[in-house]
C-alpha cells in the first residue's frame with residue numbers, strides 16, 4: 001500500500017522524536033510519519049544503564065511523541081529508499097512517499113561471534129532481558145570497558161550482583177581517560193566489589209536459558225547467569241548506502257543543515273557524520289545531546305528554516321557516585337593536562353593537540369559545558385602551562 005506524507009522519519013529513537021517535535025513546532029498542519037523498527041515508541045536510552053537501576057521509573061523514559069501528532073508505525077523497518085520516486089519501502093510491503101526524509105536510524109551493537117544468548121546492550125528489550133536476571137548474588141559478566149560496559153557493571157554491583165568485568169585494555173576507560181584517572185576508576189570499581197579482569201578477551205562461549213560459560217584468553221573459564229556485552233555500535237547506514245548517499249566515518253555525511261548528499265534527505269543522531277567547525281574536522285558521535293539537538297535542528301531545516309547544527313555536542317556518564325560531563329575529542333593518546341581539586345574525584349582534564357584544546361573532561365565539575373566549548377573554539381595557542389586554570393575550578 002502507498003502512503004504520502006510531507007515528512008517521513010525513519011527511526012523512532014531520540015533524534016527522530018526530537019525532529020518530529022521540531023517539525024510540528026514549525027508547521028502545525030504538516031503530515032509527519034515515523035517508522036520505528038523497535039516495538040516501543042521513542043524513549044531515552046541513558047536511563048537503561050543508569051536511572052532504571054537506581055530506583056528510576058520506567059514510565060519516565062518515554063519521550064512525549066504524542067505531542068508531535070505524528071503517525072507512528074512501530075515494529076516497522078524501512079528496507080529501501082527509492083530516491084527518484086521519493087518513496088521508502090518497508091518490511092510490510094508498504095511504500096511511504098515523502099516530501100522530506102530524515103534518517104535517524106542510530107546504530108546496532110557489535111555482537112560476540114558465539115551464537116545467541118548474550119545481551120548486546122542497546123534497547124529497552126535488552127533492559128527487560130537483563131532485569132529478569134538481576135537479583136542479589138546473581139553472577140553477571142560484563143564484556144567491555146567503555147561507556148556501556150562501565151555503566152552496566154556499576155549498575156549490576158549496585159544491585160548486589162556478583163559482577164565480573166572483562167576487557168582487553170589495562171584499565172576501565174583506558175582509551176578516554178589519562179592513565180592515572182583510568183587506574184583510579186578501575187581501583188574504585190574493585191573497591192565497590194566488581195571483579196575487574198583487565199587485559200582479558202573472550203575467546204569462546206555459549207549461553208542458554210540456564211546460564212552462560214565464557215572461555216577467556218588467560219585460559220580460564222567464567223560461569224555467569226547472564227552476559228552483557230558493550231562492544232560499541234555500528235551505525236545503521238544500510239539504507240543510505242544502498243541509496244548511494246555519501247558516507248563518512250562510517251556514518252551518513254551531512255552538511256551544516258544536516259542535509260545528506262540528496263537535498264530531500266537529512267540525517268541526525270548516531271548515524272550522522274557532521275562538520276564540527278570548532279574542531280576543524282568531521283565528527284560522528286554517539287551521545288544524547290547530539291541526538292536531541294541534531295534531531296531538533298534537522299526537523300527545523302526540513303521545514304525550510306535556517307537552523308544549522310553548529311555546536312559541539314557534550315556527553316556525560318555516571319559510574320557509581322562518580323560522574324562527569326565532557327565536550328570535544330576525548331582521546332587518551334592526545335596530550336592531557338590534569339587540573340585536580342581532589343585527585344581523581346573532582347577536576348578538569350584538557351586534551352591538547354597542535355596548540356589547540358580538542359576536548360575537555362569535567363570530572364564531578366558541573367555547569368562548565370559552555371566555557372569548555374568556548375575554550376575548544378579558541379585558536380590559542382595552548383600548552384600545558386597556559387591551559388591549566390582556564391576553567392574556573394580550583395587546583
Ligand SMILES: Cc1cc2nc3c(=O)[nH]c(=O)nc-3n(C[C@H](O)[C@H](O)[C@H](O)COP(=O)(O)OP(=O)(O)OC[C@H]3O[C@@H](n4cnc5c(N)ncnc54)[C@H](O)[C@@H]3O)c2cc1C
Nearest residue numbers: 011013014015037045046077078106269270286287288291
Ligand atoms: C544503555 C545506553 C546508555 C547511554 N547513556 C548515554 C549517556 O549517559 N550519555 C550520552 O550522551 N549518551 C548515552 N547513550 C547514547 C545515546 O542514547 C545515543 O546517542 C542516542 O540514543 C542516539 O539517538 P539516535 O536517535 O541517533 O539513535 P537511537 O536512539 O538508537 O534510535 C534509532 C532507532 O532507529 C531504529 N531503526 C534503525 N534502522 C531502522 C530502519 N531501517 N527502519 C526503522 N527503524 C530503524 C532503531 O531500531 C532505533 O530504535 C547511551 C546509549 C545507550 C544504549
